[in-house]
Amino acid sequence: MAAAMARGWSGEFERMLFSDNGSGRARALAEELGGDAVANAELAERADFVVLAVKPAGLDAVATELEAANKVASILAATSLPRLREALPKAEVLRVMPNVGVEVRQGVLCVAGTASAEVRAKLALLGHVVEIDDGEFDEATAIMGCAPAYLALAVEALAEAGAAAGLDEELARELVVETTAGTAELLRVRHPADVRAAVASPGGSTEAGLEALDREGAREAFAAAVAASLERMRG
Ligand SMILES: NC(=O)c1ccc[n+]([C@@H]2O[C@H](COP(=O)([O-])OP(=O)(O)OC[C@H]3O[C@@H](n4cnc5c(N)ncnc54)[C@H](OP(=O)(O)O)[C@@H]3O)[C@@H](O)[C@H]2O)c1
Numbered sequence: 001m002a003a004a005m006a007r008g009w010s011g012e013f014e015r016m017l018f019s020d021n022g023s024g025r026a027r028a029l030a031e032e033l034g035g036d037a038v039a040n041a042e043l044a045e046r047a048d049f050v051v052l053a054v055k056p057a058g059l060d061a062v063a064t065e066l067e068a069a070n071k072v073a074s075i076l077a078a079t080s081l082p083r084l085r086e087a088l089p090k091a092e093v094l095r096v097m098p099n100v101g102v103e104v105r106q107g108v109l110c111v112a113g114t115a116s117a118e119v120r121a122k123l124a125l126l127g128h129v130v131e132i133d134d135g136e137f138d139e140a141t142a143i144m145g146c147a148p149a150y151l152a153l154a155v156e157a158l159a160e161a162g163a164a165a166g167l168d169e170e171l172a173r174e175l176v177v178e179t180t181a182g183t184a185e186l187l188r189v190r191h192p193a194d195v196r197a198a199v200a201s202p203g204g205s206t207e208a209g210l211e212a213l214d215r216e217g218a219r220e221a222f223a224a225a226v227a228a229s230l231e232r233m234r235g
Contacts (some may be wrong), residue, residue, distance in 0.1 A: 002053035003029055004103040007033045017043045039102055040065035063087040078142055078233040081113050081134045097141050100148050102126040108144045142229040155180055
């Protein structure tokens with residue numbers, strides 16, 4: 001996820017610094033985007049602003065190495081602001097939940113906590129920033145952090161169905177991907193129910209398709225996905 005944010009920020013900053021736990025991903029990113037791979041303590045000393053993107057269980061171990069950091073944005077799932085402030089008492093801490101759209105600057109970033117205008121402007125470069133309460137993060141994550149995977153599954157399944165119906169695989173994917181992009185744009189100005197109604201004329205083929213989706217439990221399947229993600233987040 002940190003790599004997606006860094007790619008979204010590519011070309012915006014004088015320099016980006018990266019660290020990892022020994023895998024070499026930090027060096028590879030530094031080579032890809034320009035910048036340096038350094039140890040956590042050096043990163044905290046040199047950076048204006050640190051994005052903390054380890055797995056939640058790694059918070060305490062890494063926080064001790066980030067003592068010198070004065071501005072930290074944590075993207076750790078299921079890790080509350082009080083918990084972050086306890087681990088990083090000297091820093092201005094912002095809780096952020098981004099999704100993978102940040103890589104193409106069309107992410108959604110839910111935020112809560114303290115942040116300077118400068119930090120907020122950096123986040124806004126990556127997409128649509130929404131202020132939410134600290135207590136809403138799990139539910140928000142279940143529908144915006146996880147959802148790119150669910151929507152990608154829907155695209156994959158539709159394209160596969162198109163190919164099974166006889167279309168060339170590449171063509172089927174292109175048709176579904178571009179339809180998804182256009183529909184996403186339309187959904188910015190129209191309610192989802194209006195879009196459904198506009199496409200599904202009575203007695204038509206879309207109506208038949210929507211009825212089949214209802215019969216097969218499409219809504220229930222999405223509700224189950226959100227419930228399962230929440231259950232995992234809440235341990
Ligand atoms: N995946 C998503 O879509 C998404 C969305 C929103 C938020 N998040 C949150 O983002 C965080 C990372 O998730 P992910 O999916 O990106 O996991 P990931 O691919 O496993 O990335 C975790 C990174 O943290 C590094 N790391 C671990 N310990 C470290 C240490 N002591 N010092 C420096 N770096 C260290 C790892 O280094 P190595 O490469 O050496 O292992 C790895 O590069 C999680 O807290 C997750 O809740 C993820």
